[in-house]
Amino acid sequence: MKEGGNMAGYRLCRVKTAENPFFLENISTNIYSIEELCYFFTNNVPLLDATVMNTRLTSWVATELGQPRLALKMEHAMTRRNSIMEFVTTVFREIGYFSQNELIRYTDNMSAFLNLPSPLKMKLKGDSLCRAGKYTASARVYRQIIDEADNVEFQSAFLSSVWHNRGVAEMKLMLFDEALSSLRKSMELRPTREHVMSYVEALGMTRPRGKYREDISKLRSYLSELPDEKDFDDDVIREAEEVLSVARKGIEVEIPEDIYAFVQDLAEEYHASTGT
Numbered sequence: 001m002k003e004g005g006n007m008a009g010y011r012l013c014r015v016k017t018a019e020n021p022f023f024l025e026n027i028s029t030n031i032y033s034i035e036e037l038c039y040f041f042t043n044n045v046p047l048l049d050a051t052v053m054n055t056r057l058t059s060w061v062a063t064e065l066g067q068p069r070l071a072l073k074m075e076h077a078m079t080r081r082n083s084i085m086e087f088v089t090t091v092f093r094e095i096g097y098f099s100q101n102e103l104i105r106y107t108d109n110m111s112a113f114l115n116l117p118s119p120l121k122m123k124l125k126g127d128s129l130c131r132a133g134k135y136t137a138s139a140r141v142y143r144q145i146i147d148e149a150d151n152v153e154f155q156s157a158f159l160s161s162v163w164h165n166r167g168v169a170e171m172k173l174m175l176f177d178e179a180l181s182s183l184r185k186s187m188e189l190r191p192t193r194e195h196v197m198s199y200v201e202a203l204g205m206t207r208p209r210g211k212y213r214e215d216i217s218k219l220r221s222y223l224s225e226l227p228d229e230k231d232f233d234d235d236v237i238r239e240a241e242e243v244l245s246v247a248r249k250g251i252e253v254e255i256p257e258d259i260y261a262f263v264q265d266l267a268e269e270y271h272a273s274t275g276t
Contacts, residue, residue, distance in 0.1 A: 018064035025051040027132040046125040135172040142166035160190035176206040202238035
């Protein structure tokens with residue numbers, strides 16, 4: 001099976017592969033088989049949009065993969081009320097990609113995602129783009145959430161996560177001043193151990209030694225004035241500096257390994273913050 005872009009992993013292809021690939025625009029990746037398409041559907045639900053669900057894809061399925069019957073089913077699904085769900089499950093069922101239990105779990109997870117309020121869906125879209133290395137696009141999504149937050153009373157835990165991940169995307173883009181500002185904002189909204197460590201690591205990767213020590217001194221003073229109810233102690237800065245000296249691996253976007261396990265917590269947090 002041919003692979004392109006940053007599509008990770010594979011399943012053994014049991015069907016024809018294409019001579020000419022289909023280009024997945026939102027993750028800049030070429031795919032050559034229906035199973036690679038299923039892999040994308042499985043791992044990128046927040047990115048399923050008009051760049052994927054269109055006649056360009058169905059034409060490719062019909063001509064390049066030699067599956068005109070499946071292509072017609074996909075086009076029919078696009079006209080249905082639950083078009084996203086029907087579109088992807090049509091493909092899964094056609095090639096037996098999932099067992100029945102796996103398919104039920106997938107559709108339950110997708111339903112949970114589709115029923116989320118728009119800001120939460122946007123955040124998961126930004127997280128998926130960031131995970132795929134599309135940092136400019138993900139930063140744009142995070143900015144939109146923050147810009148629209150003036151009209152919605154978000155709980156600080158939600159917005160702090162958005163600011164954190166925006167800072168990560170900006171670090172990847174080498175927009176260091178913007179990244180430090182975003183990470184500082186995430187820490188001020190919700191001063192957790194993870195947010196403090198991310199901020200310290202970002203300082204260590206971007207500041208000259210003298211400026212770094214000055215900023216760390218200010219940070220220690222800030223942290224000392226916080227209430228005692230926090231999930232870290234005075235050693236948090238030392239821990240972050242050890243990470244820098246040993247690995248310097250860089251901060252990472254704040255998302256769980258299985259984003260769908262996070263959906264229910266996000267929904268509860270959102271409703272608690274908005275009173276809806």
